[in-house]
Amino acid sequence: xxxxxxxxxxxxxxxxxxxxGSARAADKLTLAQAEAIALxxxxxxxxxxxxxxxxxxxxxxxRSAFFPNLQASFTGADAPAGTRIAAGGLNNPSILGxxxxxxxxxxxxxxxxxxxxxxxxxxxxxxxxxxxxxxxxEDVLLQVDQAFYNTLRAQAVLRVAExxxxxxxxxxxxxxxxxxxxxxxxxxxxxxxVTLSQAKLALAKAQNDGQASLAxxxxxxxxxxxxxxxxxxxxxxxxxxxxxxxxxxTAKQQRxxxxxxxxxxxxxxxxxxxxxxxxxxxxxxxxxxxxxxYGNPALRDRYAAAGFNLTVPVFNGFLFSARHTEARxxxxxxxxxxxxxQNRVTRDVRVAWLNxxxxxxxxxLTAQLLAEASQALELAQARYNLGLSSIVELSQAQLNQTxxxxxxxxxxxxxxxxxAMLKYQSGQLR
Numbered sequence: 001x002x003x004x005x006x007x008x009x010x011x012x013x014x015x016x017x018x019x020x021g022s023a024r025a026a027d028k029l030t031l032a033q034a035e036a037i038a039l040x041x042x043x044x045x046x047x048x049x050x051x052x053x054x055x056x057x058x059x060x061x062x063r064s065a066f067f068p069n070l071q072a073s074f075t076g077a078d079a080p081a082g083t084r085i086a087a088g089g090l091n092n093p094s095i096l097g098x099x100x101x102x103x104x105x106x107x108x109x110x111x112x113x114x115x116x117x118x119x120x121x122x123x124x125x126x127x128x129x130x131x132x133x134x135x136x137x138e139d140v141l142l143q144v145d146q147a148f149y150n151t152l153r154a155q156a157v158l159r160v161a162e163x164x165x166x167x168x169x170x171x172x173x174x175x176x177x178x179x180x181x182x183x184x185x186x187x188x189x190x191x192x193x194v195t196l197s198q199a200k201l202a203l204a205k206a207q208n209d210g211q212a213s214l215a216x217x218x219x220x221x222x223x224x225x226x227x228x229x230x231x232x233x234x235x236x237x238x239x240x241x242x243x244x245x246x247x248x249x250t251a252k253q254q255r256x257x258x259x260x261x262x263x264x265x266x267x268x269x270x271x272x273x274x275x276x277x278x279x280x281x282x283x284x285x286x287x288x289x290x291x292x293x294y295g296n297p298a299l300r301d302r303y304a305a306a307g308f309n310l311t312v313p314v315f316n317g318f319l320f321s322a323r324h325t326e327a328r329x330x331x332x333x334x335x336x337x338x339x340x341x342q343n344r345v346t347r348d349v350r351v352a353w354l355n356x357x358x359x360x361x362x363x364x365l366t367a368q369l370l371a372e373a374s375q376a377l378e379l380a381q382a383r384y385n386l387g388l389s390s391i392v393e394l395s396q397a398q399l400n401q402t403x404x405x406x407x408x409x410x411x412x413x414x415x416x417x418x419x420a421m422l423k424y425q426s427g428q429l430r
Contacts, residue, residue, distance in 0.1 A: 029229040031148050034221060038144045039137065041222025048136035055129035058122040065115045070105045073290070098299055102290015109284055109308075114277035117270045124267035131260030138256065138429045140220075145420035145429070147220040149413040151213040152231050154206070156409035161199065161206040164402045168196040171398075175391065191391045195398060202402075238363065238415060241356040244349070247426040251349050254427030258345060261338045268331035275327040278320040282311045345425075352418070352425040359415035366408040373397070373404035 039045060079095040086093065108115070172192040178184040211226075218227045241247075252258065287306040292299050313320065380397035383389040423429040 027229055028232050030232045030234055031145065034144050034148050034217070035141055037221045038140050042140045043222065045133075045136050045140050048133040052126070052129040052133040055122075055126040059119050059126060062115060062118040062122050065108050065111075068105050068107045070103060072101070072103055074101045075099070096296040096299060098292055098295030100290055100292040100295065100303075102288055102303070104286070104288040106284055106286045108282070111282040112277055112280035114274050114280065114282075117274035117277060121267045121270035121274060124263045124270060128260040128263035128267065131256040131263060134256040134430075135260065138424055138427075141429050142420060142424040143220045144217075146417050147213065147217040148231065149417045149420070151210070151217050151229075152233055153410050153413035154210040154213040155231065156413070157406050158203075158206040158210045160402060160405045160409055161203040163405075164199040164398070165196070165203050168192070168199045168398065171394075172196045188391045191395055195395045198399075199402070235412075235416060238360070238412070238419075240360050241353060241419065241422060244353045247353060247422065248346060248349050250428060251345055251426040252342070255345055256427065258338075258341060258427075261334070261341050265331070265334045265338055268327070268334045272324065272327040272331045275320070275324040278323065279313055281313075284309050348425045349422075352422040356415065356418040356422045359411070359418040362407075362411045363415060366404070366411040370401070370404040370408045373401040377401045 076099040077095060078097040083095050084093045085091075085095065172189075172195075175184050175188050175192040179186060179189045214228065215226055217229070218225065221227070285306065285308045287304075289302075289304040291302050293301065377394075377397040377400070380389065380394045384391060384394040420429065
């Protein structure tokens with residue numbers, strides 16, 4: 001009796017677990033929710049944001065040269081009376097016992113623009129890193145949109161495959177019953193079973209494609225395991241893609257990779273100027289002050305000193321010339337990369353627009369194809385019922401209708417995926 005009760009509880013627990021799993025599997029997901037989840041979870045986006053934040057610290061590092069540099073020092077020394085350092089240096093060899101503390105400060109007066117150009121170059125690099133983070137964000141959104149619509153398409157194809165199996169199963173049952181009554185031949189039964197097997201194979205493939213598309217969607221959302229969702233298709237009537245010239249103008253203004261490359265050119269230009277400024281003098285002042293509370297009587301109890309340092313480069317084996325030439329050549333390379341990217345952007349927008357336009361025209365064509373295939377199936381079914389045609393004609397008509405239904409189900413989501421790509425290429429997927 002205890003075993004039976006325990007088994008009953010185990011069965012009930014399994015049922016509740018299955019019900020909870022079904023509830024989780026039935027979670028609804030809209031495109032906007034999917035994009036929000038991906039923007040929060042995607043590690044690629046977090047990495048790009050951290051890289052951009054790190055790049056924004058570099059200008060401050062170079063700008064620190066404009067501020068005073070203060071150092072506190074605490075020094076103690078002791079040696080026997082009359083000690084002298086006799087080897088190893090050209091400094092004052094005398095060692096006077098003492099303890100002292102003080103502050104030393106230095107301030108750059110001018111290096112004739114080099115530091116300022118380094119700051120400008122670093123700022124442009126930081127802006128480029130920010131645009132790269134924006135590009136990564138748009139990559140994430142594109143991946144989510146395409147995975148979302150691809151999953152909707154796979155689910156639509158799955159529904160068509162399920163209906164095809166049900167329809168052909170009904171036909172196979174009818175033909176088998178008629179054959180048993182000697183009203184149809186065994187050949188008709190064989191053809192009906194063949195078409196049913198083909199439909200089941202297509203159903204198995206559709207089920208696999210549906211799970212694969214959900215795996216792609218889960219990865220796009222930033223998950224490392226499979227999440228089951230009931231996707232909500234909120235798309236209304238689909239309009240034709242916008243004008244190409246308008247999209248191209250928008251792309252040139254909003255594409256983050258274009259903006260990032262322009263910042264790279266600016267950074268290279270400022271760095272070239274900074275390398276040229278290596279030939280200019282550098283002027284700084286240094287000051288120090290402190291106390292000597294304990295020490296040799298020959299030392300005063302406090303000290304202070306100030307001075308300046310003017311550094312003028314004279315000759316260093318053509319190092320500065322080579323560095324300036326290297327920077328200038330790299331700047332020219334960045335300018336060439338910008339021109340190449342502009343050309344590729346024009347091509348990418350044009351190709352995306354052509355693909356979207358073709359996908360839009362397929363909407364009407366697939367609808368017309370489905371209507372014609374459905375009409376042909378009705379006629380083939382009627383002819384077969386009247387004994388005016390063979391089951392081969394009916395099977396072909398069923399196959400044509402199934403393919404037409406799949407084409408129509410795919411056309412809608414193919415067009416939405418192409419629209420997402422078009423928005424991405426024109427810099428509007430933000």
